[in-house]
Amino acid sequence: MVPDELWERIEPLLPVQQRNFRYPGRKRLPDRQVLCGILFVLYTAIPWEFLPQELGFGSGMTCWRRLAEWHAAGVWQQLHEILLAELHAADQLDWSKAVIDGSHVRAMKGGPKTGPSPVDRARTGSKHHVITDGAGAPLAITLTGGNRHDVTQLIPLVDAVPPVRGKVGRPRRRPKLLYADRAYNFDVYRQRVRAKGITPHIARRGAAHGSGLGVHRWVVERTIALLHWFRRLRVRWEIRDDIHEAFMTLACAIICYRRLNPRSFC
Template identity: 50%
Template sequence: MARALLPEDLWSLVAAHLPTHSRSPKGGRPRLNDRATLTGFLFVLKTGIPWEYLPCELGCGSGMTCWRRLHEWMQAGVWQHVHEAVLRRLREHDQIMWDRACVDAASVPAPAGGEHTGRNPTDRGKLGCKHHLLGDQRGLPLVAKISGAQVHDSRFLIPLVEAIPAVKGLCGRARKRPGKLHADRAYASRAHRAWLRRRGIAARIARYGVEFRERLGRWCWVVERTLGWLHRFRRLRIRHERRADIHQAFLTLACSLICWRYVERFC
């Protein structure tokens, strides 16, 4: 039996964060159902199919209608709110492990170019985009951002840590700072270690000539696994969007879906 693209529980969570729209007094064509539109988003994200080839059987209208709704909800902050809501659900069941966090990045091709793309020095100078990810001790994606493939990983360590949302769900103050932060040698610098120390985060960043790959992989393999999960969504494996906000919307939605799998498993 085929698995549903949009389970009822997930739709209920997303629907609570969608903006409300009143019908225009001038009349016109009725607005397409939000749930059908979201199904179209998920289909494009998972299959990588072009917008204009969306199957009519999904009932999500034309590809351009779905694209406009995706952009509209991105501007309204829907995807970030949904991601934080899923994290809050996990926090309520104490399923976010704040003791340690890991940060890493991976590049994907971007043959169409566009915003936040650049020449990838590890892929013969071809155009590419880089996904920067910060996850908890199990690799649960907490923050994800994009940049050009030519941007060095170290430039996103501070922005990723600052972008961790304050997650409520248990008694006491909302939690947003991990106890320790693990990273490979690409993030090694005295400035980063001092910045983390001032914020009460123990820096576990590999140092040149000291930590070996085997010791680093003991903790950092989880974020590499999560990057692999993200790139199983075919729309993220190769970037086709020229607009950075549309690609960021797909990336945040994919992080929410990965977090939702943890909700189904542990909550």
């Protein structure tokens, strides 16, 4: 499940654990096997306690601890930035525009960054907020409660786009244009986007359909569909928000990796 090309990018990012030779304890399971278990849960949404150990992944608790440990060390964010830099170097990022949108998911067990959803009969849920380049590559993603308005994440998402290297000169971070739907239709936010040197193209509430902005905005909806192709992200099962965010960032990195390697089985 972990191609050699992807593992070569991940392995240098993993923190090195020094073994206590006086009290060595049980030998630590190889990181690559644990990563396979994490990906198995991400793809299938199987509960951690039901992770099949006969496949060599180790126990579900081992994989859970390692996922949290690597997320705290910034491994997934670094991996995402490395892959964005490779896409940039290969001229596969469209910086002429960016697109932003959000999607609601059920939160079955509650926890931080959840809330009563206004679109799901006040059931507890969360929102995935995504900003992509003009071709649909995920640049940044955030998590909020299901009762948070989409526009509250407009500026945080723009600021969350990392400086993307890969070419000679200053890292690229800002698109020229920003497209969004009617949920982001607030003049104060248009002004804040312009202050960052980005021209906003936001559909106005009450305007007739057929404005033409959908020609540009559909890519973010496709990216959200790709994120929810990972079954663990269709419904939030994690009480801890950092574990769910770890899955979100890892999924974004895998989507970028697939753009670099379209025939990969990862």
